[in-house]
Amino acid sequence: MKEFEVYQILEKYGIKTPKYEIFDIDKPLYFDSFPAVIKIASDKIIHKSDVGGVIIGVDSQDELENARNKITQNLQNHGIFLDMHDKFIVEEMVRGEEFYIGGIYDAIFEEVLLFGKGGTLLEVEKDICYIDTYADNDEIIRSFKTTKISKIFPQFRGKEYKIEYVIDTIQKFQNLFLSENIAEFDVNPLIYTEDGFIAVDARIKQGKKEKRENRHRSHELFDNNTIAIFGATDKEEKVGYAIAKNAHTSKAQIYFVNPHLDELFGKKVYKNIDELPPIDTAVIAIPAKYVVNLIEELAQRGVKNFIVISAGFKESGNVQDEERLSELAKKFDINIIGPNCLGIYNASKRLNLTFAKTDILPGDIALVSQSGAVLAALIDKATSHSIGFSHIISLGNMADFDFADAIEELNSKEECRFINIYAEGLKDGKSYLKAIRKSKKPIFIYKSGKTKEAKKAAFSHTGNISGSYEMLVGLSFAAGAVIKKDIDELIFASRFEQFKEVLIITNAGGPGTILTDIVVEQGKKMYELSDEEIKQLDMVLPPTWSHNNPVDIIGDATAKRYKAALDILYKPDILIFILATPQLMTDGLAIAKAIGKKANIVPVFFGEDSFQEAFEYFKHEKILYFNDLENVANIL
Amino acid sequence: MKEFEVYQILEKYGIKTPKYEIFDIDKPLYFDSFPAVIKIASDKIIHKSDVGGVIIGVDSQDELENARNKITQNLQNHGIFLDMHDKFIVEEMVRGEEFYIGGIYDAIFEEVLLFGKGGTLLEVEKDICYIDTYADNDEIIRSFKTTKISKIFPQFRGKEYKIEYVIDTIQKFQNLFLSENIAEFDVNPLIYTEDGFIAVDARIKQGKKEKRENRHRSHELFDNNTIAIFGATDKEEKVGYAIAKNAHTSKAQIYFVNPHLDELFGKKVYKNIDELPPIDTAVIAIPAKYVVNLIEELAQRGVKNFIVISAGFKESGNVQDEERLSELAKKFDINIIGPNCLGIYNASKRLNLTFAKTDILPGDIALVSQSGAVLAALIDKATSHSIGFSHIISLGNMADFDFADAIEELNSKEECRFINIYAEGLKDGKSYLKAIRKSKKPIFIYKSGKTKEAKKAAFSHTGNISGSYEMLVGLSFAAGAVIKKDIDELIFASRFEQFKEVLIITNAGGPGTILTDIVVEQGKKMYELSDEEIKQLDMVLPPTWSHNNPVDIIGDATAKRYKAALDILYKPDILIFILATPQLMTDGLAIAKAIGKKANIVPVFFGEDSFQEAFEYFKHEKILYFNDLENVANIL
Known part of the structure; x- marks a missing residue:
């Protein structure tokens, strides 16, 4: 498409373009707005500037004719000869800061905009952000703020830059991209002027785009009152045993189903569906080849939730059965979790429908993971740090129920305060972003599959595409999620966000300094000691104590000294870290006991073997602690 | 200083400036190189462009007079009225990519250059690197490569960019900055042209700079054959006891000194210096007030090394005694470590002159830390992961011996392969960089004191200034060190750097994907399985195994299956990670035992409580392992 045709499309959506005239290659040029720019418009040329196809700063009619001859000459020097398909464009020269806007059609996120600093250094500087075509004003601004060029707003070196112009222009491009059959476009530069942005150089590639259908769910996944476990067994090495064991102490009604067994954990085992009382939820741990038929039969009887533990679907090449699962889910309006998953957990019903080995502590974090093994490892780590969960959802292959469904479902659950997600590949980016956008609970995401080698590994075990890491990170952040860089971080949540001030009591200055950096970098204030507190501390601490927060109570600090300092400084509305390093006199266990169990006191015992007893104590008392x-x- | 005076200084050092003429404010302008730029030169104006004091693209003599009138008018509109001190500069208009070079005089690093992308967006883009005035070509390039603008070298969009011009220009500015009494300067833009860089707009602030003296050391710190411990005691709560206990099993000759004690650990205790046989090293753990005199007396008797454990110096306001220590060190040409430190350790002599609680394993990493407590915590963590050290140096307040000395000393030690440093504040930046530059061993650095709150905390406990984190990071990296972002990372070292390829055997796909990202992001290749290996694995693994590296041997993998896969795939020249997550059938201890102890097999058991037995086994067998x-x- 030639530039002036592109200009026409842009204008249709209210996007400003420079005043311009188009001239056939052999016609005289007449123009009346100087300074002007003359450019060649030819399908034979991609980067006009690189071949001398653009001359700027043309000041008069005479110069214009000279410039045309110069361009013709430049192109010939590059071996490009113009013909009757080519045109000259003469346009007014627009001056201002150079921006860039582009659009790409992504396999996961569909239409996505890129916006940021423009100019010839675009590819080198990459000062660009991703913006979804459904992003609202807040989201546009949040994304734009991640660029450096955004810092010239609202004012830079005496000149005003209006953020409204950014929003207005992006909205127009969102509209354009969603309405037209455009596969890809680029505007560079998009120039900021006092009257708004003007698209100066633009390129559009047309193409058809598929639209995904959005399915509505009528039933809640965690609406589990009567549950049957298919494949429950007394063989300890089987997942059906582990699930039955984890599940049977639940507050919900649990039934076991196995044609070859009479009793398990003191409960009757049903032989088949016909014997079974009505259920709302089926947990399925039987060989893959029987799963589809079982689900169909149960769905016909009104079962609404299916947790498919069984492996042997897309991840091992069995695409057909996996597609049947998706179809069944839509046909019967049911929820199917998995296949190839670890199960689900719901603290409020003490309902553990997973085959995790580790006991799961109740808590306020919902953990959602595509990988069952990552879940298992995170649960193991969480339990050992006294961290618990309100809900756990192992998504597995995501034949049906996916991240968007999980986020929506969890938003309706009061016990869940935070949603932590481990993602490998997404399917439907738009519904994922929509769910994040609507979520009233903070969402933390770790995404694996950054490198192509890892994408390959991820694909081979769930059959889902990983997509661009940068795009996912950018769009998720803009929609309102927080991206985590370390998988271990998914067991934590910003549970102390409401505390504005932090106090550190430490037996060492160095670690106190490091922790201060960490605290301040998270936007917290260091609590300021009052004169009265300093006076009181002077009476119980050695004279060399730091007289400042972090309160360094010196390397030979005993439990008693920690307690004395804490007694003076304790306040319910500040967050208090009790920092200990293994020094000569440090008795970790005694300190652990002395500081007591309070929600706003967090022990940070920086060490390992020397603090084993203390760590055991914290685990036993279910006290959240850190060893780093x-x-x-x-x-x- | 007016711009043309600055041009004269630049020209003295061979730095190109545009052709220019200076005109008194009331004289006619004559110039013969067009297009030209006309600018005002006035002490009353800082940002000329912001007040209309610069007009570019002047094409003729007539336009030049018009432009002068326009500038005068513009300045008046900003309330600036010119007088006889002001001048007009007319210069040829230089076109090209805009760069920036600046110089600052820093309290720690003295003269430092900043170089990168220039132009009006400088402060917004901050695409700048730090370059030391003594950096050589390699260092200049390494630093420059951290900027985005460096990516246009050696070629961008058909245009050649010569890196030699960068080196040449920076060398000239290094020379200028070291030779002249300049406190600060800025050149923006410094324009890249086909003939090299041309400094177009420049500003210089003059000022005197102090020079630090560099002291030469004649003695090695680790030359310890006969050692006396002053303050050795049988009181278990005292550091003098812990040091004596750690030290007395050494291969070196250890003497204890304490006027109130006869015997300790079966050794005679000396009452005073006069009784004591000749020594080369003194460890001092007596009250601060006696330290200075003791060192002076011992130095007079020829003792060369002093490890001052005692606290109570600068960190608690006693600046005077700390300064005496510095003076004594210079006067007697002795090494003083500390004061206020944990001590030193030397694996080759089994010499532990620290009061660390944890046993230190021998190894190949030298650990250098300003904070004794950070050392203690890191030793504790290292030992629990079977990681050992060749040397440990606790620098404490650094009255004398500092980071540069430590790096130099450790470079002469064969047993030390890596130098890991925890730094709070530096004293002499230039000698620190010189030591890094000369080091033949890899150096890893963690620097605390990023935020102003942490700088304050650091200062209050060692009395040293933290300085700018960004500058330290930039300069250290350019000089050849690796900056660590997490304090725990200091117990590790790139000990598998020589392995180009990595194999992962895992019982789970998700964690395998995450580990693949980590491996590939570190520049390693994933080992490619041969057809023969795949065939053999097919015989021992379940059919759903990944058929790819990471070799996912499926969630129900037993120790036997791990061993079978490892037996087929083991090669001495690839690095092998045995990745396990706590799944239903996972027996960590059995897997730990099955995989054996080989230097290139590293267990990564991703979990916590479920793997306790395995971790104990690894510790006992001194096998390096990971739980994350x-x-x-x-x-x-």
Whole structure:
């Protein structure tokens, strides 16, 4: 498409373009707005500037004719000869800061905009952000703020830059991209002027785009009152045993189904569906080849929720059965979790329908993961740090129920305060972003599959495409999620966000300094000690104590000294870290006991073997603790 | 200083400036190189462009007079009225990519250059690197490569960009900055042209600069054959006891000194110096007030090394005694470590002159830390992961011996392969950079004191200034050190750097994907399975195994299956990670035992409580292991 045709499309959506005239290659040029720019418009040329196809700063009619001859000459020097399909465009020269806007059609996120600093250095500087075509004003601004060029707004070196112009222009491009059959476009530069942005150089590639259908769910996944476990068994090495064991102490009604067994954990085992009382939820841990038929039969009887533990679907090449699962879900309006998953957990009903080995502590974080093994590892780590969960959803292959469904479902659950997600590949980017956007609960996401080698590995075990890491990170952040860089961070949540001020009591200055950096970088204030508090501390601490927060109570600090300092400084509305390093006199267990169990007191015992007894104590007392400094950032 | 005076200084050092003429404010302008630029030169104006004091693209003598009138008018509109001190400069208009070079005089690093992308967006884009005035060509390039603008070299969009011009220009500015009494300067833009860089707009602030003296050391810190511990005691709560206990099993000759004690650990205790046999090293753990005199007396008797454990110096306001220590060190040409430190350790002599609680394992990493408590915590963590050290130096307040000395000393030690540093504040930046530059061993640095609150905390406990984190990071990296972002990373070192390829055997796809990202991001290749290997694996693994590296041997993998896969795939020249997550059938201890102890097999057991027995086994067998994925990056 030639530039002036592009200009016409842009104008249709209210996007400004420079005043311009188009001239056939052999016609004289007449123009009346100087300074002007003359450019060649030819399908034979991609980067006009690189071949001398653009001359700027043309000041008069005479210069214009000279410039045309110069361009013709330049192109010939590059071996390009013009013909009757080519045109000259003469346009007014627009001056101002150079921006860029582009659009791409992505396999996961469909239409996505890129916006940021423009100019010839675009590819080098990459000062660009991703913006979804459904992003609202807040989201547009949040995304734009991640660029450096955004810092010239609202004012830079005496000149005003209006953020409204950014929003207005992006909205127009969102509209354009969603309405037209455009596969890709680029505007560079998009020039900021006092009257708004003007698209100066633009390129559009047309193409058809598929639209995904959005399915509405009528039933809640966690509406589980009567549950049957298909494949429950007394063989300890089987997942059906582990699930039955984890599930049978639940407050919900649990039935076991297995044609070859009479009793399990003191409960009757049903032989088949016909014997079974009515259920709302089926957990399925039987060989893959029987799964589809079982689900169909149960769905016909009104079962609404299916947790498919069984493996042997898309991840091992069995695409057909996996597609049947998707179809069944739509046909019967049911929820299917998995296949190839670890199960689900719901603290409020003490309902553990997973085959996780580790006991799951109740808590306020919902953990959602595509990988069952990552879940298992995170549960293991969480339990050992006294961290619990309100809900767990192992998504597995995501034949039906996906991230968007999980986020929506969890938003209706009071016990869930935070939603932590481990993602490998997404399917429907738009519904994922919509769910994040609507979520009233904070969402933390770790995404694997950054490198092509890992994308390949991820694909081979769930059959889902990983997509561009940068795009996912950018769009998720703009929609309102927080991206985590370390998988271990998913067991934490910013549960102390409401605390504005932090106090550190430490037996060492160095670690106190490091923790101060971490606290302040998370936007917290260091609590300022009052004169009265300093006076009181002077009476119980050695004279060399730091007289400042972090309160360094010196390397030979005993439990008693920690307690004395804490007694003076304790306040319910500040967050208090009790920092200990293994020094000569440090008795970790005694300190652990002395500081007591309070919600706003968090022990950070920086060490390992020397603190084993203390750690055991914290686990036993279910006290959240840290054995490193870095992870503390995750709870602030 | 007016711009043309600045031009004269630049020209003295061979730095190109545009052809220019200076005109008194009331004289006619004559110029013969068009297009030209006309600018005002006035002490009353800082940002000329912002007040209309610059007009570019002047094409003729007539336009030049018009432009002068326009500038005068513009300035009046901003309330600036010219007088006889002001001048007009007319210069040829230089076109090309805009760069920036600046110089600042820093309290720690003295003269430092900043170089990168120039133009009006400088402060917004901050695409700038730090370059030391003593950086050589390699260092200049390494630093420059951290900027985005460097990516246009050696060629961008058909235009050649010569890196030699960068080096040449920076060398000239290094020379200028070191030779002249300049406190600060700015050149923006410094324009890249086909003939090299041309400094177009320049500003210089003059000022005197102090020079630090550099002291030469004649003695090695680790030359310890006969050692006396002053303050050795049988009181278990005292550091003098812990040091004596750690030290007395050394291969070196250890003497204890304490006027109130006869015997300790079966050794005679000396009452005073006069009784004591000749020594080369003194460890001092007596009250601060006696330290200075003791050192002076011992130095007079020829003792060369002093490890001052005692606290109570600068960190608690006693600046005077700390300064005496510095003076004594210079006067007697002795090494003083500390004061206020944990001590030193030397694996080759089994010499532990620290009061660390944890046993230190021998190894190949030298750990250098300003904070004794950070050392203690890191030793504790290292030991629990079977990681050992060749040397440990606790620098404490650094009255004398500092980071540069430590790096130099450790470079002469064969047993030390890596130098890991925890730094709070530096004293002499130039000698620190010189030591990094000269080091033949890799250096890893963690620097605390990023935020102003943490700088304050650091200062209050060692009395040293933290300085700018960004500058330290930039300069250290350019000089050849690696900056670590997490304090725990200091117990690791890139000990598997020589391995180009990595194999992952895992019982789970998700964690395998995450580890693949980590491995590939560290520049390693994933080992490619041969057809023969795949055939053999097909015989021992379930059919759903991944058929790819990571070799996913499926969630129900037993120790036997791990061993079978490893037996087929083991090669001495690839690095092998045995990745396990706590799944239903996972027996961590059995897997730990099955995989054996080989230097290139590293267990990564991603979990916590479920793997306690395995971890105990690894510790007992002194096998390096991981219980998380993220830290694996540190050994690659």
